[in-house]
Amino acid sequence: GDATANAAGGDASKQYQMTYYAGSKIPLEWTSQHGCNNPKLNCQIVMQYMCQDVFDTNDDKLRDGTTTNTIDENGNQQNRGRHENAQYYADCKARARNFGLFTADQNLNGRTAKYTRQNPGGTRRGLECPEERDYYPYWHPSPFTDIAVLTGDLSRCGYYKAESQNVKEKGYCESNEFNNPNDCPAGEWKTKPSWNVLRGAATVPPPDCQPTTWGRVNHLGNGPDGQPHMYDWTVPTPEAACGQTSCTCVLRLRYNISTTDYDWNVNASLNGDQNTRQGQPSPIQQNPTLDLGGAQMFHQGLRFAVNTAQFGRTFQDRSHTFKIVAKPSVVTGNQQIINLNVRGKRCNIVQCFPAVEYDFVPNNPNIKVGDWVHWQWTGSNTHDNGNPAGDGQAGDDGQGKGG
Numbered sequence: 001g002d003a004t005a006n007a008a009g010g011d012a013s014k015q016y017q018m019t020y021y022a023g024s025k026i027p028l029e030w031t032s033q034h035g036c037n038n039p040k041l042n043c044q045i046v047m048q049y050m051c052q053d054v055f056d057t058n059d060d061k062l063r064d065g066t067t068t069n070t071i072d073e074n075g076n077q078q079n080r081g082r083h084e085n086a087q088y089y090a091d092c093k094a095r096a097r098n099f100g101l102f103t104a105d106q107n108l109n110g111r112t113a114k115y116t117r118q119n120p121g122g123t124r125r126g127l128e129c130p131e132e133r134d135y136y137p138y139w140h141p142s143p144f145t146d147i148a149v150l151t152g153d154l155s156r157c158g159y160y161k162a163e164s165q166n167v168k169e170k171g172y173c174e175s176n177e178f179n180n181p182n183d184c185p186a187g188e189w190k191t192k193p194s195w196n197v198l199r200g201a202a203t204v205p206p207p208d209c210q211p212t213t214w215g216r217v218n219h220l221g222n223g224p225d226g227q228p229h230m231y232d233w234t235v236p237t238p239e240a241a242c243g244q245t246s247c248t249c250v251l252r253l254r255y256n257i258s259t260t261d262y263d264w265n266v267n268a269s270l271n272g273d274q275n276t277r278q279g280q281p282s283p284i285q286q287n288p289t290l291d292l293g294g295a296q297m298f299h300q301g302l303r304f305a306v307n308t309a310q311f312g313r314t315f316q317d318r319s320h321t322f323k324i325v326a327k328p329s330v331v332t333g334n335q336q337i338i339n340l341n342v343r344g345k346r347c348n349i350v351q352c353f354p355a356v357e358y359d360f361v362p363n364n365p366n367i368k369v370g371d372w373v374h375w376q377w378t379g380s381n382t383h384d385n386g387n388p389a390g391d392g393q394a395g396d397d398g399q400g401k402g403g
Helices: 086-094 130-134 154-163 195-199 238-242
Strands: 018-021 025-030 041-053 145-151 170-173 189-192 208-211 229-234 246-259 289-292 300-303 313-318 322-325 337-343 359-361 372-375
Touching: 018 337, 025 246, 025 337, 041 229, 041 238, 086 130, 130 313, 145 154, 145 229, 154 208, 195 238, 238 246, 238 322
Parallel strands: 018 322, 145 208, 337 372
Antiparallel strands: 025 229, 041 145, 041 246, 170 189, 246 313, 246 322, 289 300, 337 359
16 A cells, blocks of 8 residues: 555555564454365465565565566566565476376476476466465475464374474475485485574474364355454564564465365375376366266266366465564553554445455454554555446545545
């Protein structure tokens, strides 16, 4: 959003950057397209953040940009948003992908980590690594710190906690085309220390692991209590987040869903179709045609719309940049800082679904005598400013400022 009543235009310095104090709680809300925590699917909600200290003055830093166009591979276009850096993507593009993964009957167009079952063409989105995006926990270093894993299978919590980069070092090969220590040339296999070693064990714990809330299948709606699906994130200290006294950060939420139409715990031994494999092909096939009816009935082939690149997939959403700063000295004892923000956009409900019309969050804050309230609000930058403009005057986001 704009920092003032005037439109920021192409000047990133005029964009407002949300700021959060260490120890305060941010309610994170989401909708899940295919539901969660019901017998028709397996799912996980993975929440993470990535920070860079604000004292870094080089070009290779986190930024929102002033256009939604994709940044180039060298990462130096200052008007383009950047999260991961150019070297991170270059390593991913060169590194062999994990050939033990289930790819169904998809024909991946390459052998490196930018090609996955969900991304068989190797399409680049920003400077993220598609393999790291699609799989959790990841086996190579990632720039993200884990916040929480919400799952329908609590028996896996121990696994998520133990494999998190928060507490476990991750390996890589200096010759970046190799993805394991056996293939890596002698002496070139290195490890990146866990976040709790780099920043202090007391400040970077394993991710919180909790059950997901139930969500109806194929319905981008609220939870069973009529309220949005939500998780309260306690903001870490800037020292824990980036090792400095102030941090610029982004938040990432991933939603992984695997249907129960086939066993989700599959691997490369079931890759391929009936034309490329002897014996049992992949348990799912691209747009299969099935004969329905008994032996005495007329057989009519019925084709199913199945995209094996998406039959079990990971969705992702990311925030704009925001700041994490130390708690003010005037906040003492048991006093809390309550973040009071605004969600949604200007619209009527049909226009903006699955978002909502502008609304405060949290709706019903529990504020005690002595607590502090931190108000922040920015408008939506996805508003259609043209006519008809929905609710409000055309040309602005409802503030009447023409911004």
